[in-house]
Amino acid sequence: MTPHETRLTGGRTDAAARAFGSAATLAREARRQQFATLLEHSPDATIVLGADAVVREWNPAAELLLGRPRSTAVGAYARDLLPPQQHARFDSVWLQLAGAQATPPFEIRWQQPDDGWTTVAVTVAPIRAADSLAGAVVIAHTLSTRDATPRPTGTATGRPGPGALDRDELTALPGRRWLQRRLREPIGEGLARGVAVFDVDAFAMVNETYGPDAADEILAELARRLASAAGPGTVGRWQADAFVWVVDLEDPVAGLEVSRAAVAAALDAPFRVGSDAVRLTVSSGLVTDTLAAGNGLLGAAMDALRTAKDTGRDRAVWYTPSMHSGAASGFRLANDLQHGITHDELRLRFQPIVSLATDEVSGVEALVRWDRPGVGLLSPVSFIDVAERTGQIVLLGRWVAQNACRAAAQLAATACGTHVVSVNVSARQLSDPDLVPMLQRAVQDSGCAPSTIIVEVTETVLMHDLDAASATLDEIKALGIGLDLDDFGTGYSSLLYLKHFPVDRIKIDRSFVAGLGTSIGDTAIVASTIALAHSLGVQAVAEGVETIEQLELLRGMGCDFAQGYLFSRPLDLDALCSWLQAYVPTAASHRTAEVPLVEPVLSPSRHAAADRRDVRADDRDEIADLRDDAGDERDDIADLRDDAGDHRDKIADLRDDVAAERDQVADDRERAGSGPRSPANAAGPTSARREAEDDRTRATADRVVGASDRDQAEKDRDAALADRKTGASDRIRAEKARDDAMTGGDEPPDRELTFP
Numbered sequence: 001m002t003p004h005e006t007r008l009t010g011g012r013t014d015a016a017a018r019a020f021g022s023a024a025t026l027a028r029e030a031r032r033q034q035f036a037t038l039l040e041h042s043p044d045a046t047i048v049l050g051a052d053a054v055v056r057e058w059n060p061a062a063e064l065l066l067g068r069p070r071s072t073a074v075g076a077y078a079r080d081l082l083p084p085q086q087h088a089r090f091d092s093v094w095l096q097l098a099g100a101q102a103t104p105p106f107e108i109r110w111q112q113p114d115d116g117w118t119t120v121a122v123t124v125a126p127i128r129a130a131d132s133l134a135g136a137v138v139i140a141h142t143l144s145t146r147d148a149t150p151r152p153t154g155t156a157t158g159r160p161g162p163g164a165l166d167r168d169e170l171t172a173l174p175g176r177r178w179l180q181r182r183l184r185e186p187i188g189e190g191l192a193r194g195v196a197v198f199d200v201d202a203f204a205m206v207n208e209t210y211g212p213d214a215a216d217e218i219l220a221e222l223a224r225r226l227a228s229a230a231g232p233g234t235v236g237r238w239q240a241d242a243f244v245w246v247v248d249l250e251d252p253v254a255g256l257e258v259s260r261a262a263v264a265a266a267l268d269a270p271f272r273v274g275s276d277a278v279r280l281t282v283s284s285g286l287v288t289d290t291l292a293a294g295n296g297l298l299g300a301a302m303d304a305l306r307t308a309k310d311t312g313r314d315r316a317v318w319y320t321p322s323m324h325s326g327a328a329s330g331f332r333l334a335n336d337l338q339h340g341i342t343h344d345e346l347r348l349r350f351q352p353i354v355s356l357a358t359d360e361v362s363g364v365e366a367l368v369r370w371d372r373p374g375v376g377l378l379s380p381v382s383f384i385d386v387a388e389r390t391g392q393i394v395l396l397g398r399w400v401a402q403n404a405c406r407a408a409a410q411l412a413a414t415a416c417g418t419h420v421v422s423v424n425v426s427a428r429q430l431s432d433p434d435l436v437p438m439l440q441r442a443v444q445d446s447g448c449a450p451s452t453i454i455v456e457v458t459e460t461v462l463m464h465d466l467d468a469a470s471a472t473l474d475e476i477k478a479l480g481i482g483l484d485l486d487d488f489g490t491g492y493s494s495l496l497y498l499k500h501f502p503v504d505r506i507k508i509d510r511s512f513v514a515g516l517g518t519s520i521g522d523t524a525i526v527a528s529t530i531a532l533a534h535s536l537g538v539q540a541v542a543e544g545v546e547t548i549e550q551l552e553l554l555r556g557m558g559c560d561f562a563q564g565y566l567f568s569r570p571l572d573l574d575a576l577c578s579w580l581q582a583y584v585p586t587a588a589s590h591r592t593a594e595v596p597l598v599e600p601v602l603s604p605s606r607h608a609a610a611d612r613r614d615v616r617a618d619d620r621d622e623i624a625d626l627r628d629d630a631g632d633e634r635d636d637i638a639d640l641r642d643d644a645g646d647h648r649d650k651i652a653d654l655r656d657d658v659a660a661e662r663d664q665v666a667d668d669r670e671r672a673g674s675g676p677r678s679p680a681n682a683a684g685p686t687s688a689r690r691e692a693e694d695d696r697t698r699a700t701a702d703r704v705v706g707a708s709d710r711d712q713a714e715k716d717r718d719a720a721l722a723d724r725k726t727g728a729s730d731r732i733r734a735e736k737a738r739d740d741a742m743t744g745g746d747e748p749p750d751r752e753l754t755f756p
Contacts, residue, residue, distance in 0.1 A: 233255060451480050
């Protein structure tokens, strides 16, 4: 059976859908969850607008700052949510966005719901698709000091004893021993067995945030929900936050699908801890005895669970034999890696990191490679996991640190100048008591300055033991070494714990940078992350920058540093020195190169193509000028229509005045008509009132025509704005055509995986 991965949806699908999940759907769902999590926890008001300036997302911080709940904000026109004094600025900013112009950050004075005033820094990031505006992300950061420290809450419960017999003490579910006996029982005739292992994701964070008593209460409540769920087989608690579900059925795949639905239903409602609502997700490993024969079902399910954890969590993975064979081949790989570390088979590559404020190269990231005999140069993705699981990561990390320090010293001693070198530290290394002494020895032995070394730690590493990790990072900082938080946004700990660690910079994961300007979610994540970092006094580094468009968006968001193939692929030390000597810190140098930059030499055919591009670019510029002229004419017509509307309103006012006078005449005639009739009042009041009513009718008609003129004027202005927007797009395409003509339209290089 082919393995498949699906998100726990709580619904029943057909056999094919159960067997083959959509990786693209999973990726989108994971990204959606990351986006939703970031919006929910961001300390800054984050608002996502569509192309029509209608609110699509409105996070809790926006509710607090702007005093409007999400339920009434989403779907509303953004301009209508602002006070009148802010309308002119909104129109100006939106006009800039529509015209593809830069929208630098700005500050405004804002009256909060409690009638107090505060200063708000606003960043607006456009979302573009097919050269047109698809929306925008607005980040509003309050410049006053705020305390977002989570407050631990919870109630005391009984703690489980050191051992569990047939019945688990905490959850009252069947315990580990009972499950072991159940798995050894023979399978009935005509039946097959299925086993699923469910493990709560990032439950250590619940322990650290709310304490073990509250965590136990959550597990007990989860167990109560599972026990009351209708489904085949039996569920028990295996250990900690892991549960096992066993089914013996004619179709165990269908039975396990039901169990997955039951788990999804159990997690649908949040868990209450004091005043907090805690939502949980699980990773799952599933297997049937047709996939793993004998008594190895639980081990096979555990292999599938590890795969689910390693590939993003919050998903279910079916076991395949390759998972077991992969573990066996891992031992052979580990043996070869041990030999490679001790026999000079490792190599370092360096990728430049550029300051977006000055365009100067601020440093490089050291990336390890393994020149494996008979295979070639391997990226870390091929061997880091094995190094972690076998403990060789400590030896590997020592080699990387020592050689990175030597490289920093060598760069400082050459014409390349002093540059900071970043090295990665894994979870296993961070828990190694020799890490800090090892770094100190590497710095001293190489002769480099401690300030030229930066240690990079992934955010998921910090979850395992927050107190110990914080203490270790403090010791590293005490050496004078810098600290970066790598792969920011891909884990779970950053939003709650970033302010508790002495990091200097966060590195935004390349998966988010790739969607800049094309994905609303990715653009919002990047903009919010930069704003979050700056609110905590931390700088931001964007990884995986490959296009000028990404770079300029990052500049507009206030990002501090960038690295990626737009500047250079990872280089060995000699090539890096050559690249640094040839690098020119201007926008013209933002292109991938490993050699000194030179003007491209084009063939005659490419010269002809370049000339054609120039001609098309000139044509586009002329069209853009015509569109601008049309926009100006439409604006003039709109002004005339507005004047006509004003004139008609004045006429209507005059008619109303005449009608009032006629009414007065009618009143006088009615009073006179109460006495003897005379020639003066022979006509009676009816004629005067009829004339007054006619005047009012004509006044109303004039106002209707005036309103129509104003509506048409507004349409004319909208058309003028569209003309200018199209003209701006034409100019952008014209500029791109000229750039292509100059560069020859070279294709970007292949991407390369870097040290995780």
